[in-house]
Amino acid sequence: MDAVEASALVTGAASGLGAATATRLERDGFTVVRLDRVAGVGIVAGDVTRPDEVRAAIETAAAAGPLRVAVACAGIAGVSRLVGHDLDLLRRTIEVNVFGTFTTLQAAAETMARQEPDLDGQRGVIILASSIAAYDGQIGQVAYSASKGAVAALVLPAARDLARAGIRVVGIAPGIFDTPLLAGLPEPARAALAATVPNPPRLGRPEEFAALVAAIVANPMLNGDTIRLDAALRMGPR
Numbered sequence: 504m505d506a507v508e509a510s511a512l513v514t515g516a517a518s519g520l521g522a523a524t525a526t527r528l529e530r531d532g533f534t535v536v537r538l539d540r541v542a543g544v545g546i547v548a549g550d551v552t553r554p555d556e557v558r559a560a561i562e563t564a565a566a567a568g569p570l571r572v573a574v575a576c577a578g579i580a581g582v583s584r585l586v587g588h589d590l591d592l593l594r595r596t597i598e599v600n601v602f603g604t605f606t607t608l609q610a611a612a613e614t615m616a617r618q619e620p621d622l623d624g625q626r627g628v629i630i631l632a633s634s635i636a637a638y639d640g641q642i643g644q645v646a647y648s649a650s651k652g653a654v655a656a657l658v659l660p661a662a663r664d665l666a667r668a669g670i671r672v673v674g675i676a677p678g679i680f681d682t683p684l685l686a687g688l689p690e691p692a693r694a695a696l697a698a699t700v701p702n703p704p705r706l707g708r709p710e711e712f713a714a715l716v717a718a719i720v721a722n723p724m725l726n727g728d729t730i731r732l733d734a735a736l737r738m739g740p741r
């Protein structure tokens with residue numbers, strides 16, 4: 504996908520994987536609109552659970568050039584065992600991680616579908632952050648795993664649906680990455696987590712997530728699946 508005069512949207516771009524992705528796409532030549540509910544320099548304030556706010560950010564991007572890339576990184580992770588699970592936490596997790604991701608996918612697809620295709624008949628690519636918790640969720644991750652499993656499951660039907668418009672949909676299921684999501688943990692807990700990763704035996708770097716985004720953007724044959732980016736980690740029950 505050619506970045507020349509093209510735009511990109513990244514949600515959850517104030518922090519972690521989204522921030523690194525926005526920086527990388529900018530370096531690759533895209534004009535990037537960074538959406539986040541947390542205000543910051545260069546951030547368009549908006550909540551992915553508000554379709555009007557997602558659409559406004561996408562319009563801002565498309566005004567700068569054809570929207571060729573949308574990356575849904577906005578997400579939240581609560582922890583609770585099943586018995587006694589707060590249903591409001593379940594609802595909020597599904598609302599942000601599923602509804603918010605769905606809305607971003609839908610709004611980006613609508614805009615991309617109206618644009619001229621490139622020479623290969625392609626109009627854009629939409630990349631969704633799932634998680635390896637979609638496949639090997641740990642104790643305490645029932646709601647989070649359900650939400651990320653939903654994201655992984657919608658990738659193929661969405662890619663099939665959007666195929667005739669020349670729009671690709673790809674998921675990324677990260678393992679454990681060193682972002683503010685994990686920074687809240689005490690150092691021994693972070694070290695213990697890192698020690699569970701086979702090779703390389705460390706937390707992933709946000710730039711490595713961004714590098715996969717760039718590879719997906721560049722390779723039109725990647726479509727309709729969720730790629731694990733986890734250094735061979737298969738999480739245990741706890």
Ligand SMILES: NC(=O)c1ccc[n+]([C@@H]2O[C@H](COP(=O)([O-])OP(=O)(O)OC[C@H]3O[C@@H](n4cnc5c(N)ncnc54)[C@H](O)[C@@H]3O)[C@@H](O)[C@H]2O)c1
Nearest residue numbers: 515518519520539540550551577578632634679680682684
């Ligand atoms: N860090 C990891 O190890 C890891 C592993 C697997 C999956 N993921 C997923 O990758 C994505 C990014 O994670 P991260 O580690 O960078 O997290 P992070 O907390 O550093 O960043 C997430 C960003 O999303 C924003 N956000 C949350 N709710 C929002 C909303 N309703 N509207 C707009 N913005 C909102 C937050 O303000 C934050 O800036 C998440 O979906 C997360 O579940 C992360």
